[in-house]
Amino acid sequence: AQSVSQHNHHVILSEAASLELGCNYSYGGTVNLFWYVQYPGQHLQLLLKYFSGDPLVKGIKGFEAEFIKSKFSFNLRKPSVQWSDTAEYFCAVEPGTASKLTFGTGTRLQVTL
């Protein structure tokens, strides 16, 4: 069975700092990769996704992620965070053959002014 690891559980950054959240997965076959975000009091929403093609994908609100197949990684980045980026971020993997997501445990990002 596939698994997803998010090594950063809680990250605190000042506004304008750069962000990188790690995500590694274990699955030998083709995968679809996702980052979801959950703002305080809101439901999960999609930030960005990778299915195929260019391994550098851009999402909403200035976020991007890079798929590195050899490292089984899909790290999330943002050059300059804002206070409004305070949220919980989840990496998720979907095997190419199945319609179900396996999520990591999440990273809580706190951005201070």
Place this chain on the structure above:
Amino acid sequence: GAGVSQTPSNKVTEKGKYVELRCDPISGHTALYWYRQSLGQGPEFLIYFQGTGAADDSGLPNDRFFAVRPEGSVSTLKIQRTERGDSAVYLCASSFDGGSNEQYFGPGTRLTVT
């Protein structure tokens, strides 16, 4: 348009009781998913419907859990003989056609078993 809705938003029940949780997917979405999110964890897959049928129920933890989607739209997750360990947020998601289409999540039902 309207998103995925779930009712109730909160449910408190006593150990041993039966509960039903309802999900209303986005209109026109044929695929529907249930996930469970325990405190400090990411969502965990329970079951996936394509239309009226359960295409994958491999995530249901045991036979106390059952879900239906009789008309291919609204789905109900049913939990019998609830246990304290069932306390979690139960999330529903829908997508246009399953496969690689984006899953849209509802706000969840927070279930507390006392």
